[in-house]
Amino acid sequence: MASTSAAGAVVAGVRRPLAPAVAAGLSERFAERYVTSTAVREHHGRDESAFDVTPPDAVVYPLTTEEVAFVLALANRHSVPVIAYGAGSSLEGQLLAVQGGVCLDLSRMNNILEVDAAEGIAVVEAGVTRKQLNERLRQEGVFFSVDPGADATIGGMVATRASGTNAVRYGTMRENVLSLTAVTASGEIIHTGTRARKSSAGYDLTHLLIGSEGTLAIVTEAVVKLRPVPEASSVAVGHFPDVDAAVRTASEIIQFGLPIARCELLDEMTVVALNRHSKLTLLERPMLLMEFHGSETSVAEQATAAEEIAKQNGGEDFRWTQLPEERTKLWSARHNAYFATMQLRPGCRVFSTDACVPMSKLAQCIAETRTDLSASGLTATVLGHVGDGNFHVSLVIDPTSQKEWQLAEAFNERLVHRAIAMGGTCTGEHGVGLHKKRFLEAEHGKPAVDVMRALKRTLDPNNILNPGKIFD
Amino acid sequence: MASTSAAGAVVAGVRRPLAPAVAAGLSERFAERYVTSTAVREHHGRDESAFDVTPPDAVVYPLTTEEVAFVLALANRHSVPVIAYGAGSSLEGQLLAVQGGVCLDLSRMNNILEVDAAEGIAVVEAGVTRKQLNERLRQEGVFFSVDPGADATIGGMVATRASGTNAVRYGTMRENVLSLTAVTASGEIIHTGTRARKSSAGYDLTHLLIGSEGTLAIVTEAVVKLRPVPEASSVAVGHFPDVDAAVRTASEIIQFGLPIARCELLDEMTVVALNRHSKLTLLERPMLLMEFHGSETSVAEQATAAEEIAKQNGGEDFRWTQLPEERTKLWSARHNAYFATMQLRPGCRVFSTDACVPMSKLAQCIAETRTDLSASGLTATVLGHVGDGNFHVSLVIDPTSQKEWQLAEAFNERLVHRAIAMGGTCTGEHGVGLHKKRFLEAEHGKPAVDVMRALKRTLDPNNILNPGKIFD
CATH class of the missing domain: 3.30.43.10 (Uridine Diphospho-n-acetylenolpyruvylglucosamine Reductase, domain 2)
Structure with missing residues (x-):
């Protein structure tokens, strides 16, 4: 390695x-x-x-x-x-x-500069973490929805265009940032956008910086959107005979137009890892972990509709609850999946994939990927934000084994090309960094990547902003 | 003029x-x-x-x-x-x-290349109009939500980052385009983005082109999002003693987190114009025209909650209906507001403003603007997508009167600076074109506009793409 x-x-x-x-x-x-x-x-x-x-x-x-x-x-x-x-x-x-x-x-730039719950915005410095922000919002009746699992900073989440479990309903960082303060390579301070909910005034610099991984400017402040805490929330768990049935259920829930707030797939290996790590007793079968937000009536309506769809796909033991402690327990376990996976082989590291495909291709993509995974002999968990078509294969790799690293790289390469061939992307939410650079032209075509390179040269002529990331 | x-x-x-x-x-x-x-x-x-x-x-x-x-x-x-x-x-x-x-x-590039209702996307050429697309979708259980009133083309709507009545729930073009095919100034064909619902793969060229008014590239195809036709829709009308009460109602509906699909303010002059133009008998008082989408239960729940809020603000004669013919009649009238306004003074032209401010400033901004309007002596209607903080003052101007034109320009200038001072924008949905150029630096600051200019020079070094628009 x-x-x-x-x-x-x-x-x-x-x-x-x-x-x-x-x-x-x-x-x-x-x-x-x-x-x-x-x-x-x-x-x-x-x-x-x-x-x-x-x-x-x-x-x-x-x-x-x-x-x-x-x-x-x-x-x-x-x-x-x-x-x-x-x-x-x-x-x-x-x-x-x-x-x-x-x-x-x-x-250390971690000041929450303003919270305007009525307006639904917060102004934060780049170093504020999402948990810090939500802690501050606890009594305000609003929350910041983007939840990548880790307690990332808002600046970092802007940089990678992060998303996570709530994106199916509330969107990714792309949909949850109203404007930014940033510093250009030459040291100019720019403000992108206003506090208005929409604008047609010139080029969208906000979205140009979201996902630019610190290569075009450095974000120092953000105006982010807050969402009203729903009157009621319920969490539902459904177990399935196989991964395919679970994925089909997720796809049908989305097609049906159910405004589901979270829709996570956990394959049987993920459930095994979580049971071990978080001392749970979940049925060790593929599982959907769902959340519904709305009024008391609408939450019940949504859960019933989801259960109906799950049952038609062979889902069993569908249970839903509004108890906050039960909700917290399940989501904490889910957020520990990364570390739980790592502990499947102590001393190993996690090599995470991040393909995202159109919903109509998701079942096929996951099925082919799991067949490939079995053939590779690698140890891995498969889990995903399946309401968005995004899933992660977390390969647990021995850092001293060149062979395992090569197997993982080859597996990921096949997965990325499979996803791109289905109209998808090499990275749904982690970004390009060092590791996805070689897929950028396969995904976007050379002319589009040439445009990106031209933008980079224009805004950072001396190539000082996080050089070597996104492209060489 | x-x-x-x-x-x-x-x-x-x-x-x-x-x-x-x-x-x-x-x-x-x-x-x-x-x-x-x-x-x-x-x-x-x-x-x-x-x-x-x-x-x-x-x-x-x-x-x-x-x-x-x-x-x-x-x-x-x-x-x-x-x-x-x-x-x-x-x-x-x-x-x-x-x-x-x-x-x-x-x-003539008006082919609908693909409709995938299950996936929730359509692939269209730039010349397809929004009505043409929705006509094609009629039997598919999905619709394209962005509705600027005019039967604009999708390409034009991309160019101006258009929005309209449905944006409060479903977003503007910013939220409803998944990817684009475009041609650069030098004649290179680029594809921005994939069909995945989200991606972190490189710079967001899609959003760079949305709202660029044909100055960075020419869009020839778009993959747009489609929304499930709701199980139930209802339209509601509420009349108010004054505009302020109507705007406060709209603000509170949004703060309450009601997922309202449309929320339009019409001032008394707009209602007068619509009654004349569309032969209606609406009560000639400030009015909110609302729409709710959801299940039968949730639509009723939303309408009841909205009525409650309206009543607390002095709203009267709140009526709601699910009858399609009634819905169509009211929305057709609303969409004719531009022409109805023009007919208030036959032979005149409409000079439309387009300020958009944070929701918490909307009542104040509209109140101050109406005071200013009275003092100016100009004839105008005031209407707005008040769920987004966006409103239009449609000034009816005699094209032969230099004085009226100057009065209108001065009025608009005051309005724009009022909106910007409140954290808003000079244009919520119409774009910059020729007419808002001089406000761009006031809104974004010179360093940000310099970045925009640098992007323009990079992507269009010979300044051939719609020159003279957005900036000089």
């Missing part, structure tokens, strides 16, 4: 020296908030991907947008790379300093 | 000659689909704005994306402007050939 991540670094370009003028300028401005110790640099040179640590040359902790602008203006004059860092929970090597440079740790 | 539109043309740059090589090349390739007659050129040199006709030098009618690519490659080599044309229903002068050039009339 060492050689694989080393290969990634080579493809992503050569390490650039940290210009002495940049080191001196940052040290002077940031004093003890400029850190070059090995421990801190190594902590910032990794994420939740299986790649090896690739540390930056220095870490700075800005407190304001103006400080971020100072760093960028200085780094840009000397062509020094700058990588924004939030909670370190990205999954595709986005945070690795493959060309060296400065890590801009935004975790 | 002639001098005002002439002033617009001057600001938008000088007319460029149609290079003989372009004329010859187009004539050869398009034969009778290349037209230079005065009548056809003049027809293509106007839209629904109050600006004077500014014709292109020629009109071509492509039938395929490849033909569009041929036109652009040729025009680009000779720096000849190209303006895409759909239904001619834009409102801000987007279609005026202020620098001359070729009008690309896409109305």
